[in-house]
Amino acid sequence: MKTGISVFVATLVALGASWCGFVLLPLLQFGGAKQTVVLQSTDTWPVQRTGAATLGLQAYRANGCVACHTEQVRQTGVACELTLTSLGVQKPADFKDFTRSLFVLPELAAYTNALTASLNGWNGGLPQTLLTSADKDLIAEMADRLKAVGVKSETRIVSTGADVARGWGPRQSVAVDYLYDQPVQLGSLRAGPDLANIGVRSPDANWQLQHLYAPKSVVANSTMPSFKFLFEVRKIVAAPSSDALNLPKEFAAADGFEVVPTPEAKQLVAYLLSLKANMPLYEAPFTPVTAAK
Amino acid sequence: MNGEPQGVTSAEPIATRSAAPMWIIVATLVLLFLGGYYFDRHSGWFDARVYAPYANAENLEAFQPKSGAAAALARGKNVYNGVCGICHGPDGLGKPGQAPALAGSELVNCKGISRLIHIPLAGLSGPITVAGKDWNLNMAAMGAALPDEDLAAVLTYIRSSWGNTASPVTGDDVKKTRGQIGANPQPMSGPQTMSQPE
Amino acid sequence: MNPTENQSFCPDERDASLRVPLLALFGGAALWLIVGLGLGLIAGIKFHAPDFLGGCPLLTYGRLAPAANDAILYGFCIPAALGVALWIFARLSQAPLALPLVPVVAAHLWHLGVFIGTATILLGGSTGQTWLEYPRAAAVLLFAAFFLIAVSAAATFGWRRERSLYPSHWFLFAGLLWFPWIYSTANLLLNCNQPPRGIVQPIIGWWFANNLVFVWLALMGVGIAFYLLPKIAARPLANSGYVLFSFLTLMFFGTWCGIPQGAPVPAWLPTVSIVAAALTLVPLIAILMVAVKTVCGACVSCQGGPFCYLNFGLMSFLASGLLYVSAACPQYSRILEFTWFGAAQTQLQLLGFAAMILFGAIYELMPSVMGRPLPLPKFAKLHFWLAMLGVLLFVVPLLLAGVVQGKHLADATVPFADVNIAALKFLRISATGQLLLLLGALLFAANIFLMTLQWKVGLIKTVIAYIKSPLATTEVKS
Numbered sequence: 001m002k003t004g005i006s007v008f009v010a011t012l013v014a015l016g017a018s019w020c021g022f023v024l025l026p027l028l029q030f031g032g033a034k035q036t037v038v039l040q041s042t043d044t045w046p047v048q049r050t051g052a053a054t055l056g057l058q059a060y061r062a063n064g065c066v067a068c069h070t071e072q073v074r075q076t077g078v079a080c081e082l083t084l085t086s087l088g089v090q091k092p093a094d095f096k097d098f099t100r101s102l103f104v105l106p107e108l109a110a111y112t113n114a115l116t117a118s119l120n121g122w123n124g125g126l127p128q129t130l131l132t133s134a135d136k137d138l139i140a141e142m143a144d145r146l147k148a149v150g151v152k153s154e155t156r157i158v159s160t161g162a163d164v165a166r167g168w169g170p171r172q173s174v175a176v177d178y179l180y181d182q183p184v185q186l187g188s189l190r191a192g193p194d195l196a197n198i199g200v201r202s203p204d205a206n207w208q209l210q211h212l213y214a215p216k217s218v219v220a221n222s223t224m225p226s227f228k229f230l231f232e233v234r235k236i237v238a239a240p241s242s243d244a245l246n247l248p249k250e251f252a253a254a255d256g257f258e259v260v261p262t263p264e265a266k267q268l269v270a271y272l273l274s275l276k277a278n279m280p281l282y283e284a285p286f287t288p289v290t291a292a293k
Numbered sequence: 294m295n296g297e298p299q300g301v302t303s304a305e306p307i308a309t310r311s312a313a314p315m316w317i318i319v320a321t322l323v324l325l326f327l328g329g330y331y332f333d334r335h336s337g338w339f340d341a342r343v344y345a346p347y348a349n350a351e352n353l354e355a356f357q358p359k360s361g362a363a364a365a366l367a368r369g370k371n372v373y374n375g376v377c378g379i380c381h382g383p384d385g386l387g388k389p390g391q392a393p394a395l396a397g398s399e400l401v402n403c404k405g406i407s408r409l410i411h412i413p414l415a416g417l418s419g420p421i422t423v424a425g426k427d428w429n430l431n432m433a434a435m436g437a438a439l440p441d442e443d444l445a446a447v448l449t450y451i452r453s454s455w456g457n458t459a460s461p462v463t464g465d466d467v468k469k470t471r472g473q474i475g476a477n478p479q480p481m482s483g484p485q486t487m488s489q490p491e
Numbered sequence: 492m493n494p495t496e497n498q499s500f501c502p503d504e505r506d507a508s509l510r511v512p513l514l515a516l517f518g519g520a521a522l523w524l525i526v527g528l529g530l531g532l533i534a535g536i537k538f539h540a541p542d543f544l545g546g547c548p549l550l551t552y553g554r555l556a557p558a559a560n561d562a563i564l565y566g567f568c569i570p571a572a573l574g575v576a577l578w579i580f581a582r583l584s585q586a587p588l589a590l591p592l593v594p595v596v597a598a599h600l601w602h603l604g605v606f607i608g609t610a611t612i613l614l615g616g617s618t619g620q621t622w623l624e625y626p627r628a629a630a631v632l633l634f635a636a637f638f639l640i641a642v643s644a645a646a647t648f649g650w651r652r653e654r655s656l657y658p659s660h661w662f663l664f665a666g667l668l669w670f671p672w673i674y675s676t677a678n679l680l681l682n683c684n685q686p687p688r689g690i691v692q693p694i695i696g697w698w699f700a701n702n703l704v705f706v707w708l709a710l711m712g713v714g715i716a717f718y719l720l721p722k723i724a725a726r727p728l729a730n731s732g733y734v735l736f737s738f739l740t741l742m743f744f745g746t747w748c749g750i751p752q753g754a755p756v757p758a759w760l761p762t763v764s765i766v767a768a769a770l771t772l773v774p775l776i777a778i779l780m781v782a783v784k785t786v787c788g789a790c791v792s793c794q795g796g797p798f799c800y801l802n803f804g805l806m807s808f809l810a811s812g813l814l815y816v817s818a819a820c821p822q823y824s825r826i827l828e829f830t831w832f833g834a835a836q837t838q839l840q841l842l843g844f845a846a847m848i849l850f851g852a853i854y855e856l857m858p859s860v861m862g863r864p865l866p867l868p869k870f871a872k873l874h875f876w877l878a879m880l881g882v883l884l885f886v887v888p889l890l891l892a893g894v895v896q897g898k899h900l901a902d903a904t905v906p907f908a909d910v911n912i913a914a915l916k917f918l919r920i921s922a923t924g925q926l927l928l929l930l931g932a933l934l935f936a937a938n939i940f941l942m943t944l945q946w947k948v949g950l951i952k953t954v955i956a957y958i959k960s961p962l963a964t965t966e967v968k969s
């Protein structure tokens with residue numbers, strides 16, 4: 001490079017290109033994002049937060065919770081599951097024989113062990129999972145074969161991955177999950193568990209408050225700092241307050257005193273309870289667990 | 294390194310002039326090519342809906358759940374919450390003075406479906422005993438205005454929720470019963486309903 | 492019009508013009524380094540004793556961690572890099588610093604901005620965006636200060652005698668344009684009243700973080716190293732073709748990295764970053780080749796002098812770059828994302844690469860700029876050993892903690908509490924490393940403050956001598 005101008009132009013082009021690609025293009029593609037619809041339903045997604053939860057997001061931001069927690073579930077793959085829902089006129093023993101007769105098929109060769117294992121010790125209880133993690137076309141073919149002998153089955157789409165297996169969410173997080181977050185607190189370190197579905201995993205507000213006040217009282221060996229400054233220890237006047245925390249002895253306040261959450265603590269817990277990402281969407285389909293039991 | 298004030302030599306460094314070796318330029322071009330191939334396989338070509346692990350839009354479309362038991366149940370639940378749940382309760386436990394419970398009801402849990410379909414299609418008025426409790430209310434023909442598939446879905450949902458385990462109802466069943474009842478049926482009475490074949 | 496055209500070159504004048512700006516920039520930088528490392532040490536201790544200083548909301552981990560990181564990057568790395576860049580421009584231009592008062596004002600604005608930003612984060616006003624936690628007021632001050640320094644540097648560059656460019660010119664000049672663009676874009680979009688909704692925010696945040704922490708620090712650090720290494724080794728910089736190639740590929744490929752593989756964004760964004768990360772290997776290799784060819788065979792004794800700092804810094808850069816690239820590979824990213832691995836790589840880039848290059852440069856240039864040797868040369872040598880040991884003890888256990896944590900996280904049968912416990916024993920060693928780094932920073936600050944003191948005392952002495960001197964009746968100035 002001989003002149004300052006040429007350096008300037010090279011820098012302009014290099015940075016300008018990535019600016020166009022990672023700033024302008026995403027703004028154009030997602031800047032006007034709108035709500036979407038839950039798969040096979042008329043519910044819109046995401047759900048708008050209540051006022052308390054929106055204020056709670058600001059408490060989350062101010063206390064830097066994002067330094068230790070993430071709010072995104074990852075998914076490494078997607079698999080199909082074949083579940084038996086009705087045997088029709090067949091008896092379980094007959095069905096086992098029928099299944100074994102399918103082992104000669106070349107496409108099932110890799111799955112004979114899995115099929116045998118899933119039917120081992122099965123005594124006819126329904127629903128029964130037959131195959132998991134097989135490819136979609138094979139599952140469809142098996143479902144057709146079963147239908148031909150009068151056996152009803154269900155194909156389920158399931159997400160695979162460590163985050164899903166840990167119960168941190170039934171699907172990966174996608175862009176529209178963060179539509180109403182201001183600021184978006186994705187997080188980059190998991191010193192604490194992922195919080196994308198904490199509103200589904202721990203929906204008890206009292207547990208959340210207790211965890212904030214004294215993490216070690218609900219999670220042994222917790223490295224989370226205690227957020228005592230979000231609470232007020234005050235003298236019990238007349239009767240204990242209905243908000244007072246129910247703490248075990250070594251964490252409870254002194255006799256005659258109670259621990260009461262400040263409004264900020266309640267807002268933060270309202271925000272945590274609003275964190276849910278458990279509905280199937282077009283971008284991340286899965287078959288939800290059906291029906292209220 | 295040295296502590297004298299003139300620690301830094303006054304001469305400025307110079308750069309030896311030579312061209313970059315060919316091998317690094319070739320290596321860069323090879324990497325660019327491989328990168329392009331990787332982008333083609335994994336990027337979904339700028340589609341806003343394709344997320345890893347789906348390779349492209351067709352792959353994503355293939356994994357969308359087809360209408361099946363789950364879809365019907367979801368649909369049935371929607372209809373229930375909008376139509377039946379107001380009186381029968383969101384948890385199927387009924388409300389005293391409004392509607393009997395559907396959970397554990399022998400009218401819901403029976404093998405045959407014809408009698409059950411009659412109730413929303415024709416309405417039910419008058420004394421009836423459900424799960425040991427007596428009721429004497431009026432139910433309008435809430436299902437008469439619903440399309441066949443919706444009524445089938447909501448009945449399937451009712452028959453498989455809250456502890457009920459009964460077989461699903463299909464749209465054809467509803468259509469058949471609708472044909473039997475006719476266009477403007479009278480609400481049935483309690484004894485009339487119980488004497489219906491299942 | 493070039494004011495230096497007709498003047499004879501006077502190195503003393505050049506050094507004198509640099510004195511106040513550099514002291515202002517480096518003095519504040521040294522202070523912020525201590526603050527940043529100190530806050531980071533407290534944050535590190537909190538992992539083993541979560542209730543250490545627990546009652547104070549200002550010292551909760553979630554506020555300490557971003558405050559510490561920002562203090563090291565914005566408080567130390569950027570002003571120190573700008574100071575060294577001003578010196579390099581002045582030396583390469585063989586002219587005094589243009590508009591010398593402007594960087595002094597800018598330095599004060601910058602340090603005020605960092606102060607406001609740090610205080611705001613600790614008081615709970617962080618914006619919540621990684622590397623952009625400073626509020627609007629601080630961001631405006633930082634931008635204005637950088638712009639002023641860039642103006643002074645550009646003027647110095649424009650008034651150079653030797654019109655052809657030395658490779659460091661490319662790197663440093665690109666850096667002067669890079670930061671204002673990314674900083675203004677990120678703040679205008681994210682730190683304003685109506686930021687874009689949803690996932691666009693983290694995308695811009697990742698673009699900014701990559702372009703600042705990886706590319707900008709690389710441009711400045713490598714530019715400084717490519718100036719000082721040949722100078723100290725008394726050998727020419729090897730192969731300008733390689734250097735040009737590394738400059739262009741670093742800018743064109745490095746800028747596209749940054750989007751993590753598991754991000755909740757459509758697949759095309761992480762894919763582009765993964766491809767860019769693979770291509771970033773090219774400038775890393777090129778820089779390695781240049782450094783090796785320049786330095787190998789040079790007979791410079793190490794003994795903790797600036798040469799050691801620069802060598803260690805460049806090696807850290809290559810290590811950190813390799814870690815960055817390998818962490819972008821999908822099969823590793825699946826395990827290493829969200830672990831201490833990423834944090835360790837960032838700290839290696841900041842404290843192993845940028846800080847060490849800047850220490851070496853400052854120890855090299857300050858004696859000549861101040862016109863006297865370092866007040867405590869033994870401290871400078873001790874600082875090298877403390878810093879090198881500190882970086883190794885800080886970063887390596889953190890990397891291992893990340894790998895262990897990642898492996899456990901990937902195994903769904905391991906309960907989460909055990910994941911944390913497994914990482915804790917490594918964090919203990921890292922805290923020791925942080926302590927050593929803090930001690931080294933104190934030694935560094937001692938030298939800078941003593942130099943400032945000496946300069947101030949010298950000023951006062953000059954003023955007193957002038958007052959006391961007899962009036963000259965007739966004097967002919969030649």
